[in-house]
Amino acid sequence: MALTGLQIYKLLPASSTNPEVKAHANCKECGYPTCLAFAMKLAAKQADLSLCPYVEEESKRQLEESAAPPIRLITVAGSAKKLEVGNELVLHRHEKTFYHPPGLFVRVKDTQPDAAQVAKAVADYTVDYVGMSLSLDGVAVEAAGGDFGATVAAVKAACPFPLILMATDPATAEAGLKAAQGTTPLLWAASAENWQAMAQLAAQYKVPLAVLGPNGDLNALADLAEQVKNAGVEDLVLDPGTRDHASSLAAFTQLRRLALRKNERKVGYPLIAFAGDDITLAAQHIAKYAGFIVLDQFDPAMAYPLIVLRANLFTDPQKPIQVLPGVYEINHPGPSDPLMITTNFSITYFSVANEVESSGLPGWLLVADAEGMSVLTAWAAGKFDAERIAKTVKSTGIEQKINHKRLIIPGHVAVLLGEIEEELPGWEINVGPREAVDLPNYLKTRWG
Amino acid sequence: MPGIEVPKEKWSGKVREVTLGATAAEGGTRARTVTVGGETTLPFLKFEGEIPHPPAIAIEVRDQPPSDWPALLLQAWDGATQDVAEWAKAAEAAGADLVALRFNASEQLSAPYARQVLRRVLSATGLPLVVFGPGQADWDNEVLVAVAEEGKGERLVLGVCEEKNYRTIVAAALAHGHLVDARAPMDVNLSKQLNILIHDMGLPVERIIMDPTTGALGYGIEYGYSVMERLRIAALQGDSMTQLPMLVTPGEEAWRTKEARAAEGVPAAWGDYVKRAINWEVLTASTLIHSGADIVVLRHPESLRRVRAMINALIG
Numbered sequence: 001m002a003l004t005g006l007q008i009y010k011l012l013p014a015s016s017t018n019p020e021v022k023a024h025a026n027c028k029e030c031g032y033p034t035c036l037a038f039a040m041k042l043a044a045k046q047a048d049l050s051l052c053p054y055v056e057e058e059s060k061r062q063l064e065e066s067a068a069p070p071i072r073l074i075t076v077a078g079s080a081k082k083l084e085v086g087n088e089l090v091l092h093r094h095e096k097t098f099y100h101p102p103g104l105f106v107r108v109k110d111t112q113p114d115a116a117q118v119a120k121a122v123a124d125y126t127v128d129y130v131g132m133s134l135s136l137d138g139v140a141v142e143a144a145g146g147d148f149g150a151t152v153a154a155v156k157a158a159c160p161f162p163l164i165l166m167a168t169d170p171a172t173a174e175a176g177l178k179a180a181q182g183t184t185p186l187l188w189a190a191s192a193e194n195w196q197a198m199a200q201l202a203a204q205y206k207v208p209l210a211v212l213g214p215n216g217d218l219n220a221l222a223d224l225a226e227q228v229k230n231a232g233v234e235d236l237v238l239d240p241g242t243r244d245h246a247s248s249l250a251a252f253t254q255l256r257r258l259a260l261r262k263n264e265r266k267v268g269y270p271l272i273a274f275a276g277d278d279i280t281l282a283a284q285h286i287a288k289y290a291g292f293i294v295l296d297q298f299d300p301a302m303a304y305p306l307i308v309l310r311a312n313l314f315t316d317p318q319k320p321i322q323v324l325p326g327v328y329e330i331n332h333p334g335p336s337d338p339l340m341i342t343t344n345f346s347i348t349y350f351s352v353a354n355e356v357e358s359s360g361l362p363g364w365l366l367v368a369d370a371e372g373m374s375v376l377t378a379w380a381a382g383k384f385d386a387e388r389i390a391k392t393v394k395s396t397g398i399e400q401k402i403n404h405k406r407l408i409i410p411g412h413v414a415v416l417l418g419e420i421e422e423e424l425p426g427w428e429i430n431v432g433p434r435e436a437v438d439l440p441n442y443l444k445t446r447w448g
Numbered sequence: 449m450p451g452i453e454v455p456k457e458k459w460s461g462k463v464r465e466v467t468l469g470a471t472a473a474e475g476g477t478r479a480r481t482v483t484v485g486g487e488t489t490l491p492f493l494k495f496e497g498e499i500p501h502p503p504a505i506a507i508e509v510r511d512q513p514p515s516d517w518p519a520l521l522l523q524a525w526d527g528a529t530q531d532v533a534e535w536a537k538a539a540e541a542a543g544a545d546l547v548a549l550r551f552n553a554s555e556q557l558s559a560p561y562a563r564q565v566l567r568r569v570l571s572a573t574g575l576p577l578v579v580f581g582p583g584q585a586d587w588d589n590e591v592l593v594a595v596a597e598e599g600k601g602e603r604l605v606l607g608v609c610e611e612k613n614y615r616t617i618v619a620a621a622l623a624h625g626h627l628v629d630a631r632a633p634m635d636v637n638l639s640k641q642l643n644i645l646i647h648d649m650g651l652p653v654e655r656i657i658m659d660p661t662t663g664a665l666g667y668g669i670e671y672g673y674s675v676m677e678r679l680r681i682a683a684l685q686g687d688s689m690t691q692l693p694m695l696v697t698p699g700e701e702a703w704r705t706k707e708a709r710a711a712e713g714v715p716a717a718w719g720d721y722v723k724r725a726i727n728w729e730v731l732t733a734s735t736l737i738h739s740g741a742d743i744v745v746l747r748h749p750e751s752l753r754r755v756r757a758m759i760n761a762l763i764g
């Protein structure tokens with residue numbers, strides 16, 4: 001956890017108990033008039049510790065440790081894609097933001113003849129959401145008595161995403177690690193029974209290691225993680241062993257709080273969750289603190305909502321996603337084509353634009369500056385009223401591009417009809433459907 | 449090695465308990481009542497506080513089969529949507545805790561009609577009711593005032609009660625022993641303000657449920673999610689005008705998205721339509737429950753079953 005200026009000052013030469021070091025106090029060599037001034041700059045992250053040649057080793061260690069993130073950043077990588085998780089700073093997204101979306105992995109077994117096909121399907125899966133192309137993150141290969149090494153090799157060849165190697169027997173795990181060479185998989189898992197051998201493998205193959213504790217016993221998990229760390233593996237991921245909603249929520253919440261609120265280094269790592277084929281459990285782990293989520297099946301009808309939920313909850317609340325106000329042309333409109341208006345909340349914009357675009361019908365879409373709110377919210381907050389709508393029409397130059405004076409407004413603001421007509425004399429205002437999904441049909445039947 | 453100590457929040461506040469419905473002994477006709485609220489910690493964190501009542505699930509029924517619901521949703525009720533009384537019975541049989549009766553904005557909607565529909569629903573089910581007007585303030589007033597009088601003593605939840613019409617709705621709730629669903633547009637301060645206005649009219653806080661409004665998965669759910677988390681944290685920190693149970697309508701929000709409506713002409717990556725549509729409602733609801741919802745209004749019986757399974761798994 002970040003130290004204050006005064007806490008840092010206690011570690012600088014001016015506060016030293018060693019007279020030789022203390023002799024340098026306020027020597028200005030760092031470029032600042034006093035050690036205290038330097039400490040303040042360090043706390044504000046505006047200076048670098050290396051500027052002071054006299055800091056003692058122990059102080060240096062403490063300062064470096066305090067600068068480390070409370071939840072370690074862990075990187076896994078496939079042949080063409082990597083994933084970083086951890087480094088989170090808050091319990092609730094409104095406190096700042098959630099930074100690193102959890103990786104969504106699909107599990108295959110080494111006894112499963114179609115493991116490579118599933119891996120390929122995972123790799124090929126992309127879905128468009130508000131203009132972003134989103135995907136899953138990798139495949140977890142589980143040793144279940146088949147040929148683990150061969151399965152890992154086949155999965156790796158079929159899928160350039162990161163892998164999780166699930167094997168608790170060290171010899172099997174090593175076969176997988178060999179097959180995965182050239183990539184950085186997560187090795188799962190070191191438990192009380194096998195941790196020495198697993199730690200050795202993780203160190204030898206330079207891969208992050210998951211530490212598996214007994215169901216929900218966080219003390220045992222923390223101690224085990226500490227032992228593994230002392231054996232030389234720093235990149236750890238924790239698995240508290242919980243597999244149901246209630247005990248997972250408790251364990252994941254407690255681990256996050258321990259890392260962030262208590263600065264408990266022993267558990268300052270990302271967490272891995274196994275959601276089986278339960279979509280509500282997977283969704284819970286997106287909101288509540290997993291870094292890796294392993295699903296038991298690949299099903300687009302399940303993957304798509306989870307990917308969208310993840311994108312939503314990991315949106316920075318300080319930066320609502322907006323599009324620029326103005327005129328948007330859809331399907332090359334001509335002067336007589338329909339004119340619609342909506343707000344600049346990006347989800348609203350994309351819902352409308354996607355509908356019109358996929359209908360193949362040409363149209364002009366005006367986007368009003370509604371401070372990034374949806375139609376209903378903006379209307380309720382007075383950010384999408386007759387005045388703003390009229391201003392958008394007049395200020396965007398749309399009148400020069402079309403040869404009619406008809407404007408379609410969203411059905412949700414039908415009550416504004418009269419006021420808009422007053423603000424825009426000579427215009428015919430049409431009330432469109434409430435939902436974007438009904439727009440194509442509206443345009444086909446009502447425009448002309 | 450010294451053990452690690454699990455950090456527990458020492459919240460000073462508590463969400464109020466609110467009871468919906470009234471049995472014969474209490475002046476109504478409900479077979480049972482439903483109490484929500486009472487939490488002394490964030491959702492389901494039983495290691496540090498009390499969760500005396502699980503979140504309740506309401507099923508939305510309409511006076512007439514709505515013309516804008518996708519076929520998948522109407523078919524799921526197996527013909528019961530043709531008759532509001534049958535629909536309410538089917539909702540109860542499917543395991544709902546509450547029936548949310550909502551009136552369509554249709555030509556036949558009038559005060560006498562609303563009274564008659566309410567009567568029929570009250571006699572078809574023993575569950576407590578939430579009653580929503582057609583969603584246009586003037587019309588809502590007309591319908592809800594009639595409903596309030598007709599259902600005197602039933603401890604109905606009258607909704608929506610918003611800034612525009614709260615005076616009328618609160619007066620009706622006061623006069624006839626009902627509760628209100630206080631809806632504000634996704635904003636912590638607006639929610640609080642509305643609760644204060646309603647309370648200032650003399651409605652006890654134990655008869656207010658707040659409705660912070662939400663968006664569906666993919667359509668702004670993160671705003672509702674964070675507003676609800678902030679409201680609940682404020683409540684636990686002792687801010688009395690946020691210490692109310694929360695009701696949200698994930699069913700309504702989810703079923704107007706394209707993901708839940710469009711069976712064809714969508715990307716293959718969206719997957720099987722039926723599964724995806726139901727997942728959309730389930731995840732919208734489950735996510736809002738994790739941010740503090742005490743009542744979720746759903747539409748599909750399979751969503752009800754799955755959200756219930758999740759709640760049971762969390763309550764343990």
Ligand code: SF4
Binds near residue numbers: 014026035054
């Ligand atoms: S270099 Fe700066 S911080 Fe270091 S002893 Fe001198 S004055 Fe103090």
